[in-house]
Amino acid sequence: MTDSYDLIIVGGGCVGFAAAMYAGRMQLRTAIFAEQRGGTIILTDVVENYPGFKKLTGTELAEKIIEHAKEYDIEIFDEKVASVEKVGNCYRVSSRNQSLIAKTVLFATGTIWRKLGVPGEEEYANKGVHYCALCDGAFYKDKVVGVVGGSDSAAKEALLLTQWAKKVYIIYRKENIRAEPINTKRVAENKKIEIIPNTNVVEIKGGKFMNRAILDKPYNGSTEFSLDALFIEIGHIALSDLAKNLGVACNQKGEIVTNRAAETNLPGIYAAGDVGDAPFKQAITGVGEGVAAVFSAFEYVNNNTFDCPKDEKEEQE
Ligand SMILES: Cc1cc2nc3c(=O)[nH]c(=O)nc-3n(C[C@H](O)[C@H](O)[C@H](O)COP(=O)(O)OP(=O)(O)OC[C@H]3O[C@@H](n4cnc5c(N)ncnc54)[C@H](O)[C@@H]3O)c2cc1C
Structure with missing residues (x-):
């Protein structure tokens, strides 16, 4: 024994x-x-x-x-x-x-992963909605993608996605992202990345795959925001x-x-x-x-x- x-x-x-x-x-x-x-x-x-x-x-x-x-x-x-x-x-x-x-x-x-908890998130899971850039980012070569979140992890995910995507939007509910200073600088200097501050994604829509996020305030005049994929990194x-x-x-x-x-x-x-x-x-x-x-x-x-x-x-x- x-x-x-x-x-x-x-x-x-x-x-x-x-x-x-x-x-x-x-x-x-x-x-x-x-x-x-x-x-x-x-x-x-x-x-x-x-x-x-x-x-x-x-x-x-x-x-x-x-x-x-x-x-x-x-x-x-x-x-x-x-x-x-x-x-x-x-x-x-x-x-x-x-x-x-x-x-x-x-x-x-x-x-x-923490889920966003908005309509469309479950429906489009793995059909445009993802939680890991390293796992799924390569599917979006030359596409336009979004990252929801403002943490260091979100910043790192956005930076990684620029290896494939032609444009990466960070959609964050607050004014300034709270990444490590070195990653904040990298995000600011990366021409492919644009931050949409003070904004929430409230719904995800599409056909067979997601093709747009619905925002709680207009961006470029519309709350409908075209995206090929959305990576959720909110903790x-x-x-x-x-x-x-x-x-x-x-x-x-x-x-x-x-x-x-x-x-x-x-x-x-x-x-x-x-x-x-x-x-x-x-x-x-x-x-x-x-x-x-x-x-x-x-x-x-x-x-x-x-x-x-x-x-x-x-x-x-
Ligand atoms: C995108 C991203 C980038 C990051 N970058 C960095 C970085 O650059 N530097 C850094 O230091 N940190 C980084 N982190 C944070 C780092 O990954 C975590 O702090 C670290 O991995 C936590 O390790 P852990 O062992 O506590 O938990 P985890 O890594 O989550 O491991 C827990 C393990 O327990 C297993 N498990 C759970 N329940 C059970 C069960 N009932 N029975 C058996 N097994 C179970 C899980 O399967 C998992 O394998 C990053 C995180 C993310 C999301």
Whole structure:
């Protein structure tokens, strides 16, 4: 019979695998569940702000972190976790094929796209309406496309789209976009990009494919705005339902509330990366939080006694 895991990490993005690397180094018995290895960062073409690497693609960064984690004795399950329950002072982590017991759990489940929530968005999903420029931008060579949003991610998406599209409009509800200064400058200097400020998209229309967005105020004299595609980049929603069902405290946005040691309100439960309530969400900050979580888990495992049951498979033997 095997002992329970010291740490189970739920989520296989850059934060989950960085935490797994650290946990492996600290000789915690560690498993990581990754529904999809790499997570959000693999959807961006260029990362220029991860210390140690002047410039690399998001996929390259994720691969480096995963390879680093695999240097240590960790177990990887390419599966989606369906539930996390408390058993004694331990936790049962269940997926379709596994039911494992852990002394501590780290949620690094990240986020999903926030939808615009306007008529036509669902109807034209993948028929002009998209959420990832790297994935779908190449379909729009020499076309006119829009990006909804004003964050750094939105600016980066717009810059990437200029590789294919002949014109890119950033449609933003406020006066000024709030990208990193270097990306704001790149947007301003790129002749293919035009910002339409103080404007909302209220509907998406078309035939078989979308062909126009309806704006809440006229642009060039009309609220009907011809576009071949619209990329929606208005933020993300934390994937915190598993944690919430366990009783982990979340803020109004659904993000898991943590302290600087990545601890949640429940003993032995940690959160890091985009699923957490830190205001600034980047790969490097998330990775740092993941490392803090592992250090907290290490202390917790070594300073407590546990009454973990064996997993179900072992109980039947
Ligand atoms: C367009 C864009 C550009 C960006 N550019 C940069 C940049 O240049 N530099 C930078 O530092 N950051 C950048 N970011 C932000 C960066 O991508 C995120 O901060 C980072 O990827 C967060 O990592 P994470 O591991 O917390 O979450 P994620 O990357 O979202 O990973 C979470 C993982 O958990 C998995 N998961 C979720 N639920 C479960 C479950 N129940 N069971 C198993 N697995 C599960 C998901 O499938 C996913 O693989 C960018 C983001 C976007 C959208």
